[in-house]
Amino acid sequence: MAKDNRKMVEAITSMEEDFAQWYTDVVKKAELIDYSSVKGCMILKPAGYAIWENIQAELDRRFKATGVENVYMPLFIPESLLEKEKDHVAGFAPEVAWVTHGGMNRLQERLCVRPTSETLFCDFYKNLIQSYRDLPKVYNQWCSVVRWEKETRPFLRSREFLWQEGHTAHATREEAQERTIQMLNVYADFCEEVLAMPVIRGQKTEKEKFAGAKATYTIEALMHDGKALQSGTSHNFGDGFAQAFGIQYTDRDNKLQYVHQTSWGLSTRLIGAIIMAHGDNDGLVLPPRIAPVQAIVIPIRQQADGVLDKAREISEMLGRVCRTKLDESEKSPGWKFAEQEMRGIPVRIELGPKDIEAGKCVVVRRDTREKTEVSLANLSDEVVRILDTMQKEMFERARAHRDAHIYDAHNYEELQNIAINKPGFIRGMWCGSTECEEKIKEDLAVTSRCMPFHDKEQISDVCVCCGKPAHKLVYWGKAY
Amino acid sequence: MAKDNRKMVEAITSMEEDFAQWYTDVVKKAELIDYSSVKGCMILKPAGYAIWENIQAELDRRFKATGVENVYMPLFIPESLLEKEKDHVAGFAPEVAWVTHGGMNRLQERLCVRPTSETLFCDFYKNLIQSYRDLPKVYNQWCSVVRWEKETRPFLRSREFLWQEGHTAHATREEAQERTIQMLNVYADFCEEVLAMPVIRGQKTEKEKFAGAKATYTIEALMHDGKALQSGTSHNFGDGFAQAFGIQYTDRDNKLQYVHQTSWGLSTRLIGAIIMAHGDNDGLVLPPRIAPVQAIVIPIRQQADGVLDKAREISEMLGRVCRTKLDESEKSPGWKFAEQEMRGIPVRIELGPKDIEAGKCVVVRRDTREKTEVSLANLSDEVVRILDTMQKEMFERARAHRDAHIYDAHNYEELQNIAINKPGFIRGMWCGSTECEEKIKEDLAVTSRCMPFHDKEQISDVCVCCGKPAHKLVYWGKAY
Numbered sequence: 038m039a040k041d042n043r044k045m046v047e048a049i050t051s052m053e054e055d056f057a058q059w060y061t062d063v064v065k066k067a068e069l070i071d072y073s074s075v076k077g078c079m080i081l082k083p084a085g086y087a088i089w090e091n092i093q094a095e096l097d098r099r100f101k102a103t104g105v106e107n108v109y110m111p112l113f114i115p116e117s118l119l120e121k122e123k124d125h126v127a128g129f130a131p132e133v134a135w136v137t138h139g140g141m142n143r144l145q146e147r148l149c150v151r152p153t154s155e156t157l158f159c160d161f162y163k164n165l166i167q168s169y170r171d172l173p174k175v176y177n178q179w180c181s182v183v184r185w186e187k188e189t190r191p192f193l194r195s196r197e198f199l200w201q202e203g204h205t206a207h208a209t210r211e212e213a214q215e216r217t218i219q220m221l222n223v224y225a226d227f228c229e230e231v232l233a234m235p236v237i238r239g240q241k242t243e244k245e246k247f248a249g250a251k252a253t254y255t256i257e258a259l260m261h262d263g264k265a266l267q268s269g270t271s272h273n274f275g276d277g278f279a280q281a282f283g284i285q286y287t288d289r290d291n292k293l294q295y296v297h298q299t300s301w302g303l304s305t306r307l308i309g310a311i312i313m314a315h316g317d318n319d320g321l322v323l324p325p326r327i328a329p330v331q332a333i334v335i336p337i338r339q340q341a342d343g344v345l346d347k348a349r350e351i352s353e354m355l356g357r358v359c360r361t362k363l364d365e366s367e368k369s370p371g372w373k374f375a376e377q378e379m380r381g382i383p384v385r386i387e388l389g390p391k392d393i394e395a396g397k398c399v400v401v402r403r404d405t406r407e408k409t410e411v412s413l414a415n416l417s418d419e420v421v422r423i424l425d426t427m428q429k430e431m432f433e434r435a436r437a438h439r440d441a442h443i444y445d446a447h448n449y450e451e452l453q454n455i456a457i458n459k460p461g462f463i464r465g466m467w468c469g470s471t472e473c474e475e476k477i478k479e480d481l482a483v484t485s486r487c488m489p490f491h492d493k494e495q496i497s498d499v500c501v502c503c504g505k506p507a508h509k510l511v512y513w514g515k516a517y
Numbered sequence: 518m519a520k521d522n523r524k525m526v527e528a529i530t531s532m533e534e535d536f537a538q539w540y541t542d543v544v545k546k547a548e549l550i551d552y553s554s555v556k557g558c559m560i561l562k563p564a565g566y567a568i569w570e571n572i573q574a575e576l577d578r579r580f581k582a583t584g585v586e587n588v589y590m591p592l593f594i595p596e597s598l599l600e601k602e603k604d605h606v607a608g609f610a611p612e613v614a615w616v617t618h619g620g621m622n623r624l625q626e627r628l629c630v631r632p633t634s635e636t637l638f639c640d641f642y643k644n645l646i647q648s649y650r651d652l653p654k655v656y657n658q659w660c661s662v663v664r665w666e667k668e669t670r671p672f673l674r675s676r677e678f679l680w681q682e683g684h685t686a687h688a689t690r691e692e693a694q695e696r697t698i699q700m701l702n703v704y705a706d707f708c709e710e711v712l713a714m715p716v717i718r719g720q721k722t723e724k725e726k727f728a729g730a731k732a733t734y735t736i737e738a739l740m741h742d743g744k745a746l747q748s749g750t751s752h753n754f755g756d757g758f759a760q761a762f763g764i765q766y767t768d769r770d771n772k773l774q775y776v777h778q779t780s781w782g783l784s785t786r787l788i789g790a791i792i793m794a795h796g797d798n799d800g801l802v803l804p805p806r807i808a809p810v811q812a813i814v815i816p817i818r819q820q821a822d823g824v825l826d827k828a829r830e831i832s833e834m835l836g837r838v839c840r841t842k843l844d845e846s847e848k849s850p851g852w853k854f855a856e857q858e859m860r861g862i863p864v865r866i867e868l869g870p871k872d873i874e875a876g877k878c879v880v881v882r883r884d885t886r887e888k889t890e891v892s893l894a895n896l897s898d899e900v901v902r903i904l905d906t907m908q909k910e911m912f913e914r915a916r917a918h919r920d921a922h923i924y925d926a927h928n929y930e931e932l933q934n935i936a937i938n939k940p941g942f943i944r945g946m947w948c949g950s951t952e953c954e955e956k957i958k959e960d961l962a963v964t965s966r967c968m969p970f971h972d973k974e975q976i977s978d979v980c981v982c983c984g985k986p987a988h989k990l991v992y993w994g995k996a997y
Contacts, residue, residue, distance in 0.1 A: 074598055074640050075628065078591035083656070086587050107566050111558035112630070112661055112677050113614075118554055134593075135618040136630065139665035139676075140611050148555065150592070150616065150630070160554050176563070181592055181660070185619035196619075197592050 128248020239487030263460020321381030608728020719967030743940020801861030817869030
């Protein structure tokens with residue numbers, strides 16, 4: 038932590054003392070969000086929104102590389118449309134906001150503010166898709182959605198949040214399944230490569246799957262406090278929605294067939310994940326690849342002759358290889374250091390009169406505080422190298438932390454013991470019954486996070502809850 | 518028009534026959550939008566949304582170059598907040614959608630779905646701004662807004678539309694005025710340079726200004742049918758909102774001062790403007806700089822040996838210099854030509870076996886249908902040159918059309934005569950009274966579009982309506 042100005046930093050609760058308060062402090066002090074007069078709705082401030090812009094840009098590029106096209110659907114869903122698929126409406130109706138008046142008049146039919154847009158896409162596809170030549174449709178939209186949550190927390194759960202929702206229609210079951218998994222992998226690769234956040238890819242249980250889906254897949258990340266955070270989901274609907282909405286196409290043999298559909302979404306919740314996967318007691322730590330500002334140049338004794346000129350010169354030079362900012366405000370260097378740390382800017386470049394004389398500067402990494410003296414002649418190359426190294430090491434550190442917090446439970450006693458004493462993922466076999474899942478949730482406040490793809494080990498042959506024969510490995514955990 | 522397939526094109530009404538129907542036909546046939554089950558709300562299809570993405574990218578870049586930062590504010594405005602500025606609420610309350618229920622419960626206070634976000638930004642700034650050091654704030658958001666319109670038309674007027682809204686706060690009156698005009702100029706330059714659409718910059722009259730503004734500035738474009746389209750507006754609020762919301766800062770002398778505010782917005786309405794400023798009887802004509810696809814490669818006799826290979830090769834090559842697509846579907850070349858024309862793709866590249874043998878291809882411009890034989894060796898350079906020329910010539914053509922449709926009226930008889938017989942802008946002096954403005958609107962269905970910045974000519978010294986002394990030149994016109 039920077040020494041000469043503790044005012045800004047002192048206000049942060051340490052994560053060991055109170056993790057929830059630490060999180061709220063970081064969110065506010067790093068100026069990511071502000072509360073609004075609308076209960077449960079946040080204001081995304083420039084520093085927070087800029088992270089979302091980077092997430093959007095990178096994810097959108099990856100989507101488009103797989104053939105995704107962007108569209109925009111209405112904000113409102115007529116009540117009768119929401120009701121067409123019975124599981125879906127049962128899942129969402131209790132938590133939607135209803136528009137009942139337009140201008141001075143009561144509406145003939147209530148409209149809900151979209152909590153998700155499956156029903157709108159189905160209604161659209163019903164007319165759009167006639168023949169096998171119209172398939173597949175691989176559409177996505179970036180928008181906000183509304184869910185009338187009772188308890189809200191910045192980024193993690195709010196009444197309105199920003200997200201993307203992809204909705205696709207395919208000729209065959211196989212193609213729909215392939216797309217479902219493809220998009221889950223796009224999410225997982227993005228989280229690992231760009232957010233430096235390792236995830237476990239797997240399938241949700243019946244109980245935890247999306248309202249109306251045949252199968253839901255998820256990526257689950259582990260936060261500093263050992264809680265899991267569902268970071269993105271991808272659903273295969275089979276032809277359930279197609280049957281409810283009558284979305285049929287004529288195949289090559291001139292027969293009518295139902296389409297097979299998928300949807301997949303990822304939201305600003307991910308910003309909460311970045312904070313809790315990488316942050317520390319001095320604030321936010323942003324992985325370089327997602328950081329809106331990657332390097333900040335902080336002049337020391339900036340009133341001294343030539344310091345600001347040189348600082349501007351190297352900022353401009355660095356600006357060509359990474360997102361760079363120069364802080365030439367009148368605050369003290371120590372204050373600027375503390376701000377850089379709070380905001381999680383990956384590296385700061387300290388440059389004073391003596392450095393300039395010696396043709397060098399000091400580069401300080403946000404994550405490790407490691408200081409490197411760098412010759413000004415090599416600065417661009419060195420900063421790029423340091424950002425790359427930091428990105429890789431942040432991922433490795435997060436993976437090591439995650440792996441160190443995966444525990445095996447072979448029976449209920451072990452499960453209980455781990456759930457109470459060891460925050461993290463718990464691997465435990467499951468018989469497949471909802472009763473066991475519910476008992477575990479009620480007794481231990483632990484839910485099934487997923488049945489993993491890449492971890493098929495049979496750690497025992499009986500259910501961790503009931504002791505009956507079990508073949509499915511489940512990752513259990515407390516979750517956000 | 519392409520010859521061998523008229524099916525697609527025949528469905529379009531000619532603009533001379535029925536301009537409104539022509540517009541609707543283009544919007545549908547070029548696959549820009551679809552109607553939704555939600556009355557008055559449109560679906561932006563991939564071809565339409567991609568234009569908006571390009572508008573966003575280019576405008577966002579220009580905004581950021583002037584210091585704008587993006588944020589995201591809540592979708593909802595509590596009724597009591599909307600009511601704080603009296604002119605503003607009077608202007609918007611009659612046309613907002615009201616949320617009255619969240620989940621199963623009636624809300625204690627109704628929330629309107631934002632029709633615009635001045636009140637939310639004011640509520641935010643009230644806490645955010647304390648000292649002169651916190652100024653200026655130059656924030657913008659990209660979002661959708663809702664206005665409960667009775668009559669709707671694709672892009673031009675719909676119950677929900679996409680836009681950006683900038684909201685700024687400044688220490689001084691002068692700085693706010695400067696920002697208001699700066700953003701109007703950003704809009705105008707963007708329209709002229711990117712959309713090839715000349716605009717008239719000016720100020721709105723008292724009657725036509727934004728609800729709650731001290732002054733509203735506008736850019737007005739002329740459509741093919743001689744009607745005006747307001748394409749972007751920028752408002753100076755003075756300290757009116759600041760007083761209503763109590764947004765004060767301590768200045769350098771430690772005195773409390775109200776901030777001065779601005780807002781400025783531009784919406785998907787602009788896509789309607791592109792259609793009506795450039796389209797023709799074969800469909801859309803997109804200015805190259807905004808076109809999602811700038812060049813489409815259409816193979817002739819694509820089954821012939823080597824044709825598809827060569828087409829792929831040149832598509833890849835062209836893809837390095839412009840946004841290129843290859844149409845290798847099984848449709849006939851004539852059908853593909855008609856599609857390219859309907860969708861307004863700036864140039865098509867026709868490539869058949871004989872062309873390949875001769876080492877050349879044919880490049881056809883969408884706007885003029887001009888065909889150029891181009892050696893494959895020079896293709897990239899030539900296509901770039903043709904796109905540049907097309908961009909310039911589209912602007913010149915639109916400007917010539919606009920200038921040919923500006924008429925001077927020196928008295929009411931002339932005004933009447935022009936309003937009835939000559940679609941276009943009417944220049945006429947105005948005494949400044951709302952009565953004259955209202956009389957003209959009621960009698961002739963013509964409204965004051967703006968008092969221009971760059972055209973200060975005194976074409977007479979009496980009001981075109983009442984004959985009393987007049988010093989203000991006004992552009993009048995029928996408007997969308």
